[in-house]
Amino acid sequence: MEIERDFTQYIPHYPLFRNAHPSADAYDIAESEGTGAGTIEKLLARVFDRIFSYARFDRKSLYFFPDVSDIFTLQQKRMLQFLYESKAVRFPTVFFDPPFNDEPKMFNAVLDPIRLKESYFLHIAPELVETFGQFHMGHSFAHAEAISKAIGEYIERFVLLPWRTHSFICASEKDLSRKGYTFLLPRIISKFSEQQKEMHSEFRLNEELPFFWVKGRSFPGGKSILLPSQSVFWGYNQSHAQEPFLGESNTSGAAGMFTQEGAILSGLRELIHRDGFLIFWLNTIAPPRIDPSTIQNNRISSILRGLKRYRFEVEILDVTTDIGLPSFVTLLIDGSSGEKRAFIGGGASSVPEEAIEQALAEVLSIYHYWRRGGSDHFNLPTPYVPFSKENSVGHFDRVNLWASPAMFPKLRWFLNGTVYAFGDRKKNYEICAADPAHELSFLVQKFKSLGEEYAIYYFEARQKFLNTLRYRVVKTVVPALVPLYLHEHLAPLAASRLVQVPKKLGYTAIQFPNPLPHPFP
CATH class of the missing domain: 3.30.40 (Herpes Virus-1)
Structure with missing residues (x-):
């Protein structure tokens, strides 16, 4: 379904329940020792304490919509209420993180996660028990789509934790x-x-x-x-x-949809564009670049105009491989010539324009959450030993690393690929069709032709509330694809595709493996 989106101003057409003055001041008054806050102020403080103690963001910056009859669809209301009744969320609504004044306006939505206990799980990383709420978000230029993404991603992340209830x-x-x-x-x-x-x-x-x-x-x-x-x-x-x-x-290849086929396709798309990115990155090969001005698509043009308005640069890189599914990564470049910082997002789809739009939305959300998190920087240790456990760069470290202006010169090689008009690249894609069923069939046949290690497997989560919601969550596995890694010592350096695919595509590795941590979050 196409959604007409307004990319100009961020003014929601709904009343906002926002934790701001004067209620935020009331909260501060009530928190202070020895103050004589009035009854109303204390009551407001308690209300906000109850609501925002659940959130994982600054309580003074979040807002949500109190009248759900307007902001949520019937299906969204039903899902949120049922998640609440199933004790999967702590509050049956969606919170929105407001945009900064100097960035393109998007809706960034999150749910209110329950607090986890290590005893719920068979084997889980202890740090994830405390930080689970930070690992889901819904981002879009349309509030309804942002809400749907937030609900879907929360459910996906929630049910694909290693709960003891799974049959091991x-x-x-x-x-x-x-x-x-x-x-x-x-x-x-x-x-x-x-x-x-x-x-x-x-x-x-x-x-x-x-x-x-x-x-x-x-x-x-x-x-x-x-x-x-x-x-x-x-x-x-x-x-x-x-x-x-x-x-x-990690969650690469995980997806949730209202059909099993839709969830599997979504998982495959994610695996494929990340496989493509890593093949180019680890071989130090600059991917072909798309001239943004040649993309004849209203929505993408609107996003690009918004980026230009806020003085961002954007690079669209084509990381399509022998699989043939159009795949892209976008680099968002912020800052002046001497102080540039880079962020990256990705997407894949049989409709190339959709893949590019997805990559643009993702990179904008990553930039936003980097700023919301404090705009930190990370420096590589000295001396830095690539792919070692002692110097391993983690999930958030890599975003902060490439947000450092000192790192941008080390990224220039990645932006030196040949520039093409979008229409010229589009002619060469093996599939360009707005038909998910055809896309899935194409991928099944393509993987079958590539060999046994390209067989598609999936695990489908089984939770009672998923059956009630008629929602399908899967983790898709294709053994041959280069898997995304977020910790450097876990890099898949012996993946055969890292050697085979560049040769198929006519590229020569400049340096393998590229010693620099990749910027994909």
């Missing part, structure tokens, strides 16, 4: 083979080089080491297959589970 099997490869199970071989998933295995004993595999497994299925066909839990759940704690590392356990 603990067994070694040898045990599973002896009992006749069909399972995805860990060595197919693992993409660590021999040097990495020498440095880190936890990367080494053998058939007698136990793993935790969950039941997944192949797509299409739905044949049952056991998948390693660490390839399915995000925040999975391999060390606590005392099993070898196969790679990083």
